[in-house]
Amino acid sequence: MKITRLETFFVKPRFIFLKIHTDEGICGWGEPTLEGRIQTIAATIGEYEKYLIGQDPTRVEHLWQTLYRSDFYRGGPIACSAISGIEQALWDITGKAYGQPVYKLLGGAVRDKIRMYSGCSNDPEMAKEKVARGFTALKAAPDGPALP
Structure with missing residues (x-):
């Protein structure tokens, strides 16, 4: 399975949602919202897209590390919010791919x-x-x- 597309949705009054698509038709959702900065978050997700397209979405930790370490100046609320929403969507895809709720993949209730x-x-x-x-x-x- 490979990531094919990232899509953002703006929801009033100030939220953004992310949908990650795969070549197997499985999609995952995340919420990378940082109040008052949704356009900036969307742009950051666009910057990270080059690291994600073609990658296996079930390699959640690997992709998280790749995104977090891709910038010379790491972290900050904007980058971390974007990565957080991406990570949520990757876990959603992984859970759907394995037929398990994410909480079980993370160690159980x-x-x-x-x-x-x-x-x-x-x-x-x-x-x-x-x-x-x-x-x-x-x-x-x-x-x-x-x-x-």
Whole structure:
């Protein structure tokens, strides 16, 4: 199996999703979002494409190392966000190729449940609704959203 194409999707208000295609028709999805920098993330993914096309997507760690070490100045939030989304999509492809959920490929379940929170947009009625739905933690921004 080989990677044939990378495709990005912009979703309002400020998100980007990545779809990696393979020659066997298996596609994987990742979310390389860095709020306020989606165009920059898309450009970075475009720069990394030359390292990915034609490669075996199940060699996740090898490709991660290749991408991370490809730049003279490594890391930073933009490069790491792009690589993170690519890695997510590669794991998605690998799980689909082997017919296994990714958590099993990563060593199996660690816990049976996890506490979740929900945003309530500083709206007291929405907060009440979320609590009624079972959320025990809420996220709010007292001064409003930082980004449009």
